[in-house]
Structure formats: C-alpha cells, structure tokens
Amino acid sequence: MSEALLEIRDLTVHFATEDGIVEAVDSVSLTVRHGEILGIVGESGSGKSVTALAVLRLVRPPGRIVQGTIRFDGEELLSLPEDAMRRVRGAKIAMVFQSPRTALNPVITVGRQIARLFEIHQALGGREAWQRTLDILGLVGIPEPERRARQYAHQLSGGMCQRVMIAMALATSPRLLLADEPTTGLDVSIAAQILDLLRDLGRRTGASIVLITHDLGVVAETCDRVAVMHAGQVVEVAETRALFAAPRHPYTRALVRSIPRVDREVVMEPIPGTVPSLLAAPPGCRYAARCPLVQRVCDERPVLVTDEGGHAVACHAVVLETVVARR
Amino acid sequence: MGFGRYLLHRLLLVVPTLVGVTLISFVLVYLLPGNPALVKAGALATPEVVQDIERQMGLHRPVHVQYWRYVTGLLRGDLGESSSTGRPVLEDFRQRVPATLELTLASLVVAALVGIPLGVLSAVHRDTLLDHGSRLLGVGGVAMPSFWTGLLLIYVGFYLLDLAPAPLGRIAADVPPPTRISGLYVVDAVVTGNLSALGSALHHLMLPALTLGFAVMAPLTRMVRATMLEILESDYVKAAWAAGLPRRRVVYGDALRNALIPVITLFGVIFGFLMAGNVVVELVFAWPGLGHYAVTSLVTKDPGPIQSFVVFVAVMYVFVNLVVDLLYGLADPRIRLR
Amino acid sequence: MGWRRLTRNPLSFAALCAIVVIAAAAVLAPWVAPYDPDEPDAERTLSSVSWRHPLGTDEYGRDQLSRLIHAGRIDLLVALSATVLALTVGTSLGMLAGYRGGWVDQILMRVIDAVMAFPAFMLAMAITAALGNATVNVVAAIAITHVPIYTRLIRGEMLKARETEYADAARTVGNRPHQIVLHHLLPNCVPPLIVQATLAMGFAILTVAALSFIGLGIQPPQSEWGQMTAEGAGYVVSGEWWLVLFPGVAIMVTVLAFNLVGDTLRDILDPRMRGMR
Numbered sequence: 001m002s003e004a005l006l007e008i009r010d011l012t013v014h015f016a017t018e019d020g021i022v023e024a025v026d027s028v029s030l031t032v033r034h035g036e037i038l039g040i041v042g043e044s045g046s047g048k049s050v051t052a053l054a055v056l057r058l059v060r061p062p063g064r065i066v067q068g069t070i071r072f073d074g075e076e077l078l079s080l081p082e083d084a085m086r087r088v089r090g091a092k093i094a095m096v097f098q099s100p101r102t103a104l105n106p107v108i109t110v111g112r113q114i115a116r117l118f119e120i121h122q123a124l125g126g127r128e129a130w131q132r133t134l135d136i137l138g139l140v141g142i143p144e145p146e147r148r149a150r151q152y153a154h155q156l157s158g159g160m161c162q163r164v165m166i167a168m169a170l171a172t173s174p175r176l177l178l179a180d181e182p183t184t185g186l187d188v189s190i191a192a193q194i195l196d197l198l199r200d201l202g203r204r205t206g207a208s209i210v211l212i213t214h215d216l217g218v219v220a221e222t223c224d225r226v227a228v229m230h231a232g233q234v235v236e237v238a239e240t241r242a243l244f245a246a247p248r249h250p251y252t253r254a255l256v257r258s259i260p261r262v263d264r265e266v267v268m269e270p271i272p273g274t275v276p277s278l279l280a281a282p283p284g285c286r287y288a289a290r291c292p293l294v295q296r297v298c299d300e301r302p303v304l305v306t307d308e309g310g311h312a313v314a315c316h317a318v319v320l321e322t323v324v325a326r327r
Numbered sequence: 328m329g330f331g332r333y334l335l336h337r338l339l340l341v342v343p344t345l346v347g348v349t350l351i352s353f354v355l356v357y358l359l360p361g362n363p364a365l366v367k368a369g370a371l372a373t374p375e376v377v378q379d380i381e382r383q384m385g386l387h388r389p390v391h392v393q394y395w396r397y398v399t400g401l402l403r404g405d406l407g408e409s410s411s412t413g414r415p416v417l418e419d420f421r422q423r424v425p426a427t428l429e430l431t432l433a434s435l436v437v438a439a440l441v442g443i444p445l446g447v448l449s450a451v452h453r454d455t456l457l458d459h460g461s462r463l464l465g466v467g468g469v470a471m472p473s474f475w476t477g478l479l480l481i482y483v484g485f486y487l488l489d490l491a492p493a494p495l496g497r498i499a500a501d502v503p504p505p506t507r508i509s510g511l512y513v514v515d516a517v518v519t520g521n522l523s524a525l526g527s528a529l530h531h532l533m534l535p536a537l538t539l540g541f542a543v544m545a546p547l548t549r550m551v552r553a554t555m556l557e558i559l560e561s562d563y564v565k566a567a568w569a570a571g572l573p574r575r576r577v578v579y580g581d582a583l584r585n586a587l588i589p590v591i592t593l594f595g596v597i598f599g600f601l602m603a604g605n606v607v608v609e610l611v612f613a614w615p616g617l618g619h620y621a622v623t624s625l626v627t628k629d630p631g632p633i634q635s636f637v638v639f640v641a642v643m644y645v646f647v648n649l650v651v652d653l654l655y656g657l658a659d660p661r662i663r664l665r
Numbered sequence: 666m667g668w669r670r671l672t673r674n675p676l677s678f679a680a681l682c683a684i685v686v687i688a689a690a691a692v693l694a695p696w697v698a699p700y701d702p703d704e705p706d707a708e709r710t711l712s713s714v715s716w717r718h719p720l721g722t723d724e725y726g727r728d729q730l731s732r733l734i735h736a737g738r739i740d741l742l743v744a745l746s747a748t749v750l751a752l753t754v755g756t757s758l759g760m761l762a763g764y765r766g767g768w769v770d771q772i773l774m775r776v777i778d779a780v781m782a783f784p785a786f787m788l789a790m791a792i793t794a795a796l797g798n799a800t801v802n803v804v805a806a807i808a809i810t811h812v813p814i815y816t817r818l819i820r821g822e823m824l825k826a827r828e829t830e831y832a833d834a835a836r837t838v839g840n841r842p843h844q845i846v847l848h849h850l851l852p853n854c855v856p857p858l859i860v861q862a863t864l865a866m867g868f869a870i871l872t873v874a875a876l877s878f879i880g881l882g883i884q885p886p887q888s889e890w891g892q893m894t895a896e897g898a899g900y901v902v903s904g905e906w907w908l909v910l911f912p913g914v915a916i917m918v919t920v921l922a923f924n925l926v927g928d929t930l931r932d933i934l935d936p937r938m939r940g941m942r
Contacts, residue, residue, distance in 0.1 A: 056569055090571030097569070102562040107584050107660055117570055152660045168570060347779025358795040466928075470920035472871055474878050475894060475913035482901045482909070493902060603786035607875055611898065621787075625794035626880050637791050641782045 003074075005208050006032040006055070006176055011068030013050050013059055022278045024050045024063070026232040026286075029304065032176065037202055037209045039223035039240070041216060041255075045275055047232035048212045052178045056095060057085050073175065091121040094169035098181035100161035104153035110164045111137075111149025114171055121172040132171070140167045140197060159190035163197070170201060177202070177209045183218060195222045216259055220244055228252050231275050231286040234304060238311040248313045250291045285316070293317035330656060330663055337652050341645055348645070349401065352637040353394050401638060409624065409632045416635045419620060425510025426497060427616030430539065430609070431601055432511075433532050437540025438547055438597070443590065445544075446551025450559060451578055461548060468545030473604045477538040477611040484534055491534045492527075494612040502527040535612040542604045543597050550593050555586045588658050595651035602640055680925035687919055691737040698731035702888060711900070713907055721907035723896065729907065733915055736888040740919070743800065743883075744869035747807035748862055754808065755815025756858070760851075762816065763823025770820075777813045785810040789872055793881045803882045807872050811865055818861060822854045856934035863927035867920040874916050890916050 013025040025047040032038050040048045053059050055070055057077065070077040072093065077085065097103040105113060111133050118129035130149075137145035140163040153161060162182060169177055179198060183191035199222055202209045211223055219226050219240065226243050228236040228251065236249040247253045254271045273290035276282060284299040285291070291298070297316045305319055306312040313319075372380075381387055385396055400407070407416050449461045477494075484491035497512055498504055505515040505524040513532065516525035558564065559582055567577045606618035613619075617636065624632035656662045690697050706726030713721050720729035762773040780788065792806035874891030876882030883889040890912040897908025 058565070058568055086571050086573060088571070089569055095566075095569040097562060097566055099562065103566040105563040105567070105581055105585070107588065108581070116572075120573075121571065152664065154661045155664060165566075168566075343775055344778050344782050347775060348782050351779055351783070352791070355791050355795045466924060467917070467921060470867065470871075470917045470924060472874050472878075472891070472894075472913065472916050474875065474891070474898075475909070475916065478894065478898055478901050478909045479913070482904075482906050486902060486904050486906075599784040602784040603875075606786070606790070607878065610879060621790070622879050622881075625790055628794065633791065633794065637783070637787065640784065640787050644784055645782055 003034075004031040004071075005034045005073060006030075006210075007069075007071040008051070008055070009069045009071075011051065011054055011070065012066045013047075013054055014064055014066050016062040016064070017279075020279050023281050024232055024278055025054065026281070028068075028229070028232070028234050030227055030234060030237070032208050032210060035202070035206050035208055036224045037199065037211060037222060039211045039213065039219040039226040040229060041213060041219050041226060042229035043214060043275055045231070045278070046229040048229050049180050051229075052095065052180055052210065052212055055178065056089055056093060058089075087121075090117060090169075090174070091172045092174050093176045093178065094172070094174040095178040096162075096165050096169045096180065096182050098184050100165045101153055101156075101158060103165060104161060106153050109150050109152055110156065111151075114149075114164070114168050117168060117171045133167075136167045136171055137164070139201070140164075140170070141193070142167075158186055159194065162186060162190075162194055166194070166197065166201070170205065170207075173205055173207070175207055177207050178212070179209060180212045181214070182211070183213070183215070191218075192221075198222065216255060228255070231281070232278055233286055234314065235287065236311075236313050236315075237304070237306075242309070242311055248311065248318050249287075249315050250293050250317065251287050285314075287315075291317075333656055333662065334653065337649060341649060344645055345642065348641040349398050349638060350394075352634050352641070353397050355637060356634040357390070357393070397634070401635075407632075407635060409629055416632050419632065420617070420635070420639070423615060423617045423620050426614060427605060427609070427618060429497075429511040429513065429532070430535055430614060430616060431605060433513075433536035434539035434543060434601060434604075435594075435597070437536050438544040441540070442544040442547040443551050446548040447555055447579075447583065447586070449548070449552045450555035453556065461552070465545045465549045465552075468541060469549075471542075472607075473538055473542040474607045474611050476541055477535070477608055480534050480538055481611070492531055494534065496613050496615060497528060497531050498524065499527045499531070504528075535608050535614055538611070539601065539604045539608045542608075543600050546600065547593060547597055550596075551586070551590055554589050555582065558582045558585050561585075588655065591655045591658060592651055595648040598647045598651075599644060602644065674929055677925050677929035680922040680929075683918060683922040684926065687737060687922070688741060690734050691741045694734045694738050698728075698734045700728040700731040702727060702731040702735045703886060704728075711905055713905070720911045721905075723908055724900075729893075729911060732888045732893060733890070733911055736890050736893055736912070737915065737919075739800070739883055739887055739889045740870055740873060740916075743804055743807070743873045744866050746804045747811065747869045747873075748865050750804065750808040751811035751865065752815055752858065752862055755812040756819050756854075758812065759816040759819025760823060763820035773816070774820075777816055780809070781813045785868075786872060786875065789876060790879070790881055793876055798881060798884050800883060800887070803873055803876060806876075807869050810872075811869070814861060814865070815858065818857055819854055822857075860927055860931045860934060863923055863930055867923040867927070870916060870920050870923075 008028060008030045011025055011028045012023070015022040015024055028047065028051055030038070030040075030051070040051070042048050050059065050063070054065055054068075055072075055077070057065075057080075059065055065078065068078070072088070077088065080088070104110060111130065114136065115126075115129040115133040118124045118132050119126070124132065133149055134145045137149060142148050142160060142163050148156065148160070153164075156164065166182075177198075182198065183194055186194065195218060198209060198211070201207070211218065213219060223240050225237065225239050227234055228243075228249065230251050236243070236247070236252045238248075243252065244256060247256045251271070258270065271290060276286055276289060282288065283301065285294075285302050288294045288298045293315075295317065297320075300316075302314040302316050302319070304312045304314045307322075385393060388396075405415075405417075408414065409416050409419055412419055445461050445464075449458045452458055481491070481494050485493060492499060502523055504512055505519050505521040505528075508515045508518055512528035513525065516522070516528055559578070564577060564582055567581050572581070605616070606622055608614065609616045609618035610622055617639075620632060621636045621640075623629075624636065704727065706722065706728075708726065709718065709722050710724050710726040711722065712718060712726075715721070718728050718730065720733060722728055723732075758773060758777075762770040783791075788810050789806040792809060793802055796802035796805065873882055873889065874894070877889045877891035878895045880895070883892055885892065893912040894909055897905070897912070901909055
C-alpha cells in the first residue's frame with residue numbers, strides 16, 4: 001500500500017465566539033492516498049470546510065487549530081514557518097472555493113489572476129506565463145481562451161467562473177486539490193461537466209482530490225473513497241461502493257436512505273432532530289440524540305475502528321454488533 | 328453601449344436638480360430682509376430715486392417674472408452686482424475663486440496623503456494601538472469645529488512656536504504675489520520660478536490647509552477603514568491567500584485595488600465637507616476667497632453675491648458629484664463593461 | 666432591552682454620563698454658575714485661569730465659566746429643538762412619500778434632492794441670513810437641512826414594508842391606511858430614527874456654533890459657545906488662549922458624547938448598519 005499523500009491525525013479546531021468556544025472540528029483523522037479522489041460529505045456545520053482550511057493553515061482568528069498533525073508528502077505542515085507554508089499553498093496544495101464568482105477578484109482580469117500564479121510559483125516571465133495561462137484555460141474547457149482571459153469575472157457565466165477557478169488551482173500542478181462544494185449553485189448539467197473535468201484532470205496529472213460536498217449524488221459519481229462527517233467528527237470512512245451498498249454508521253444509513261431513488265417507492269425519511277450545537281457539545285457520541293441505536297455506552301465517545309477491508313466506523317452499536325456476529 | 332447610457336442617465340438626472348437649486352436660491356434671496364434698491368441707491372436717496380432704481384432692477388414685476396429674469400440672467404453669466412464692492416459679482420468671483428481653489432486642493436492633498444494610508448493601515452492592523460489611535464482621532468476629529476482647530480493651530484504654530492505666519496492672508500505683506508496665470512500662488516510661483524513668492528505662499532498656506540485638511544481627514548479615514556475591512560473579509564481575498572500569494576501582495580495589491588474604487592465616491596461627500604469648512608477657515612485665516620466673500624455678503628445682506636454664490640456652490644457640488652460618479656464608472660470594470 | 670449594553674461599554678457609558686452632566690448644568694445654569702455671566706469686573710479683565718475664575722475672564726472681566734454654562738443652554742436648546750422639529754417634519758413627509766407613492770412621492774423627492782444639492786452648512790447659512798438672526802430662525806435653518814435625512818429614511822422603510830406580507834396581512838384584517846402606517850410600519854422605523862436623531866444632535870451643535878462664529882446665528886448679549894470663540898479669536902495672536910480653548914472644548918466634548926452614544930445605539934439597535942463604523 002503506497003504511503004498516503006496527506007495524513008491528518010486528531011485535528012481539532014476551535015472558534016472563540018461571544019457566546020463561548022465552538023468546537024468546529026473535533027479530533028478528526030483522515031488519509032488521502034496518491035491519485036485518489038476522496039469525498040468528504042456532511043451537513044452544513046459538520047466541519048468539512050474548516051478541515052480543508054486547516055490543511056492550508058488558513059484558519060484565522062477567532063479560529064484556532066488547537067491540536068493535531070497534518071502530514072503532507074512526509075512533511076508536518078503545522079510546524080512549517082509561514083513562508084514555507086506560503087510556498088505550499090497554491091503550488092503543492094490548491095483549493096477551489098464555492099461560489100466561484102465571488103472568489104475571483106472583480107477588478108483584475110481572469111487571465112491576469114492565473115498568469116501571476118505562474119510568475120510567483122514558477123518564476124516564469126510575463127509572456128511565458130500568459131501562454132501557459134491560455135493553455136490551461138483551454139485545458140479546463142474554456143472556448144476562445146485569448147478573448148476570455150482578458151475579461152473580468154462578472155462577464156463570465158457561473159460555470160465558466162468555476163472552470164477558471166479550477167484552472168487557477170491546477171496552474172502549478174499541485175499534488176493535492178481541495179474542492180469545497182465546487183458544484184453548489186451550478187446548473188445540474190454544468191455541475192456534471194465540472195465533475196467530469198475534475199476527475200479527468202485528476203487522472204491526467206496524478207493529483208489527489210478532496211471533494212467536499214453535502215450532495216451524496218456527487219460523491220457516488222466521482223469519488224473513490226468517502227468520509228462522512230457529522231458535527232465536527234468523522235463517523236465513517238469507506239470505499240464509495242461499499243459505503244452506498246452497506247453503510248454501517250446509523251447516520252450514514254439515514255443519509256443513504258434519504259436519497260430518493262427512481263426504482264423504489266419514494267418514502268422521504270428525514271433524519272430526526274438537528275445537528276447538536278457545537279458550542280456545548282456533548283462529550284460522548286454527538287449523534288446520540290438522533291440515533292435509533294443509542295445505548296448507555298454512547299455516553300463515551302466512540303473511536304474510529306477499521307476492519308480488514310478498510311471500512312472504518314465510529315459507533316459503539318456497530319462495534320458491538322460485529323463482536324456479537326463473530327461469536 | 329452600457330457606459331454611454333449610464334453617462335446619459337446621470338447627466339439627465341442633473342437637470343431637475345439644477346432647476347430646483349435655482350428655485351431655492353431665488354426664494355432665499357427674495358426673502359432677504361431689506362430693499363435691495365434702497366441699498367443700491369444709498370441712504371441719502373430720495374423716494375423717487377429709489378423707485379426709479381426699483382423699476383430698473385425689475386423689482387416691481389411679479390415674482391415668477393423676476394424668477395425668469397433671474398434664471399436667464401444666470402445662463403447669460405449676469406450674476407448681478409455687489410452692493411458693497413460695487414462691482415459685478417462675476418468679477419468678484421473671478422478674483423476670489425483661485426484663492427479658494429488653492430486652499431481646497433491643498434487641504435485635499437493633506438487629507439488624502441494622511442487619511443487614506445491611515446485608514447488602510449488601520450484596517451490591516453486591526454485592533455492594534457495604531458488602529459485604536461486612528462479611530463480615536465477619527466471620532467474626535469469629527470467632533471472638533473474647524474474654526475476651533477484653526478485657532479488652536481494659530482496659537483500653537485504662530486504664537487508659541489513661531490513656525491507659522493500671522494493669519495493675515497495668502498502671502499506676506501512685503502512679498503509681491505507672482506504673476507497671475509492660474510491665480511493659484513503656488514502654481515504660478517513655480518511656473519515663473521519666483522522662489523520668494525513660492526516660499527511665502529506655502530508658508531501662509533500651511534496652517535489653513537492643515538486645519539481644513541484635518542477637518543476632512545476624519546470622515547475620510549473612517550470610511551477608508553470600513554471599506555478595507557469589508558474587502559479583507561471577502562471571498563476573493565481568501566482565495567488569494569489560498570493560492571499562496573504573499574501577504575503584502577494580497578493586502579496592498581488585490582485588496583487595496585478594490586478598496587480604492589469606493590474611495591472615489593467618498594470624494595463627492597468630502598467635497599461637501601470641504602465647502603462647509605472653507606467658509607469658516609477662510610474667515611479665521613483672513614483668506615480672500617469665495618467663502619470669505621460669501622460670509623461678508625450674508626452678514627451685510629448684500630443680495631447680488633448671495634444669490635449667485637448659493638447657486639454657484641450648489642452647481643459645483645452637483646458637478647463634482649457627477650464627475651465622481653463618472654470616474655467611479657470608469658474605474659470599476661463591472662460598470663464600465665456592462 | 667438594549668440599555669444594559671449601552672452602559673456596559675465603558676466609553677458609551679462615560680459619554681452618556683457626560684450628556685447628563687452637561688444637560689443638567691444647562692438646565693440648572695442660574696444655580697450652578699458661580700457668577701452672573703453678564704457681570705463685568707473692571708479689575709480683572711483678560712485674566713487667565715485662576716482659582717477665582719477657573720476658566721479665566723474676557724475683556725470685560727466677565728467670568729468665562731459662568732458664561733460657558735449659560736451658553737450651553739442655548740446650544741442644547743437650539744440643537745434639541747432643531748432635531749425634534751426635523752424629526753417630526755421629516756418623518757411625516759417620509760410617511761407621506763413612502764406610503765402614498767405616485768406623483769406625491771416624485772415631487773417630494775425632487776424637492777428633497779434639490780435641498781440635498783446644497784452642502785448643509787451653506788444652506789443653513791443662507792436660510793439664517795434670509796430669515797434674520799433670531800434664534801428661532803437658526804432652529805428652522807438647521808431643521809430644514811436635517812429634514813431630508815429623516816424623510817429618506819422613513820420613505821425607505823415605508824417602501825420596504827409596503828412590499829412585505831406584514832402590511833398585506835394588516836390590510837386584510839381591515840385596518841385603514843393610516844392605521845397601518847402608524848401602528849404597524851412606524852414601530853419598525855423607530856430604532857434607526859433614534860440613532861439618526863442622536864447623531865444629528867452633534868451636527869446641530871456644530872452648525873449652530875459655526876453659524877454664531879460667523880456672526881449669523883445667536884447674537885449678543887445671548888452667549889453661545891461658537892460666539893464666545895469668535896469673541897476670543899482676536900486674542901489668540903497675542904496669547905490669550907483661554908477665551909478660545911474652553912468653549913471649543915465644550916463643543917467638542919458635547920458633540921463627541923452624542924456621537925459615541927449614537928454609534929453605540931447603532932450597534933445595538935441596527936446591526937445591519939454596523940459595517941459603517
């Protein structure tokens with residue numbers, strides 16, 4: 001098994017607010033292998049975006065990385081000096097944000113925004129940087145790159161803006177691409193194109209992609225492995241097919257069950273309750289309040305347990321079940 | 328073409344405002360106590376002479392006719408006469424505008440050179456001593472009447488430190504002003520190479536420009552800071568961080584470029600403050616400009632200058648706002664390229 | 666509700682206290698002032714700060730502290746009257762324009778635009794000159810320049826509220842138009858109005874001071890802070906600083922206090938406007 005490209009261990013991020021400390025990310029551990037597409041799925045507020053920001057060390061006050069390690073390509077990111085980290089950002093690890101139009105600077109041409117990345121990260125001269133910009137715009141499927149590169153964000157459609165963002169992210173051939181809700185707000189057909197683009201580029205460049213989304217459909221389509229997050233914690237990690245075929249964690253099962261399917265009688269089963277407040281988070285399992293399988297032992301926080309197939313779950317009920325089944 | 332329509336639209340909006348302006352200034356002057364014919368004729372004139380002058384000035388005509396004559400007169404450039412100087416108001420204006428212009432420009436320079444960087448740095452180094460200090464200055468500065476600031480500066484600069492000249496005008500009494508090209512002493516002195524005039528003019532410009540500049544700086548700094556803060560929180564700044572752009576570049580490049588555009592509109596507002604402050608500062612420093620002229624006419628109830636001055640100021644204000652809107656439209660690609 | 670937050674912030678608490686003290690001094694002037702403000706003292710003309718005259722005396726020997734306190738009455742009175750007047754007129758016009766719409770709205774807005782085309786101080790100067798130097802006229806002049814602010818504010822709220830279901834619901838229950846406006850829509854406008862009025866007090870004081878400084882506002886023998894500064898202005902070049910310093914401090918502290926309270930109120934009552942700090 002190849003060594004992981006990105007290894008996050010016990011990452012915890014807190015936000016200091018007027019009303020107290022919000023534990024946005026709690027002891028999260030994740031691995032991203034070379035060349036794979038990992039999906040991180042969860043409701044809003046589950047801590048997925050914050051985790052991505054933490055990898056790039058972009059968590060700003062009032063947020064704070066309280067503990068954890070993030071190893072990228074063998075290097076510990078959290079202890080790097082700031083300028084070394086700056087060289088990692090955009091060059092080795094890149095991020096694509098949701099709402100592409102607001103993530104582009106409105107007063108600088110899109111071409112310029114890409115070209116300068118070449119200048120900064122690869123020390124290319126003006127003309128060469130511009131040529132590479134045009135190349136990469138073509139690569140992400142933007143027609144007439146020479147014309148588009150001279151335009152501003154407001155002159156491009158949402159889908160095109162997202163392609164530009166992806167171009168920006170891939171400009172310097174990063175090893176890892178973090179995509180935060182890249183298809184939210186896009187037309188279904190455009191979204192599909194974007195996902196195809198991401199998968200294609202990933203395969204071509206050998207980069208790993210972390211796809212953060214709340215949309216299970218996106219995950220099923222595109223990802224090799226999936227991590228499910230709930231209330232700042234990772235509750236299940238598995239290969240996509242295995243996760244959808246046999247989800248183990250009660251939360252995942254509820255999520256999968258709530259996807260409307262064409263071949264079944266549609267029975268909408270919303271998950272009862274709401275995500276617990278991360279302000280006064282319960283010390284035990286954070287899903288306990290909504291879980292049909294809750295028991296006394298759930299007062300204690302469950303640990304991620306991985307089986308031989310690589311399927312990991314953090315749930316007491318599941319562990320007990322397996323133990324019983326083995327006897 | 329999007330921008331052309333925007334331009335046209337803005338220009339058209341100006342017309343009703345200008346009409347309203349002339350109406351208001353006419354009404355104001357109409358209400359002025361006293362009989363302008365009497366003032367013109369002099370205290371010793373007989374009633375017949377006064378009546379004659381009244382007919383001459385058209386004061387016996389109905390109100391709307393007087394208004395019409397007023398507006399057509401304005402458009403022709405006939406701004407009436409000043410009863411105190413005895414000269415056409417247009418003449419007086421021409422003589423005094425450069426003085427006010429020079430003071431206004433100098434104050435703008437002071438305000439912008441100090442205020443904008445202060446606002447930017449305040450936003451970038453939020454909640455530090457610098458930030459709190461500049462915010463204090465801002466809040467305090469807005470509360471200080473400009474006549475007071477000027478007088479205090481005179482006390483400290485002239486009386487205590489002997490750094491500034493006595494507040495008696497634009498240039499020392501024994502230094503002849505430079506040959507008049509633009510009317511702005513500093514510009515003319517530079518152009519004609521007149522060093523002594525340049526020195527004296529700058530020396531006299533110092534305190535009044537500081538006073539007025541300070542009065543205007545406070546709101547400017549506040550607004551710049553607010554704009555910059557908002558932009559530093561925006562998505563594209565976060566994306567720029569994530570792309571690995573060096574900090575300096577993100578803040579002083581990307582963010583600042585966006586922040587400076589709304590600052591252009593600020594100048595329209597600032598101009599209003601400047602016009603108000605001008606009057607007072609010119610009085611305190613015996614600066615022979617329009618503001619001084621206006622105050623004197625108002626106090627002596629001299630109708631000619633007043634009605635023209637009021638219109639002039641309003642027109643300038645409208646014009647400046649128009650220019651500001653146009654500049655903004657040009658600077659912001661979102662408007663320029665609809 | 667928001668009172669506690671107002672007092673929690675030390676700066677705004679101090680500002681609030683300052684306003685109370687100043688207002689109290691103004692109201693109780695005859696009892697608080699150590700001397701009769703108009704009483705000359707031929708032996709102690711132009712004397713600097715001393716125990717006997719903490720703020721010095723002017724060229725007639727009048728005690729500056731007493732004059733300052735009495736002058737405060739005029740300043741506060743004028744500012745308060747002007748603000749209340751502007752508030753009332755402006756709100757009524759705004760309600761009219763906002764709720765009626767149509768050509769009433771159009772005409773009113775053109776008038777407001779024309780008024781706003783003049784820098785406020787210029788307009789106040791011109792109006793005061795036109796109407797005469799009486800105190801009432803100063804109040805009117807300042808009020809006129811402030812009316813547009815309230816009119817636009819109320820009109821804006823009215824326009825917004827008209828669209829919401831709130832008004833529709835009230836109408837379906839059978840309320841008549843002016844009832845809807847008064848009982849349902851107006852309460853929403855109260856918070857921003859309070860904020861504006863507080864901030865307007867500061868502007869009003871600065872305006873009356875500047876007008877009097879120029880010679881257009883409050884006339885002697887009534888004393889006013891700006892006018893006192895004007896009287897002392899000539900003496901600055903010869904070093905008599907106290908005549909100019911203290912009235913100015915009085916103006917600054919009062920305006921600052923109102924501004925601080927107004928800013929804090931804005932943060933409490935209308936978080937949407939918070940970005941403008």
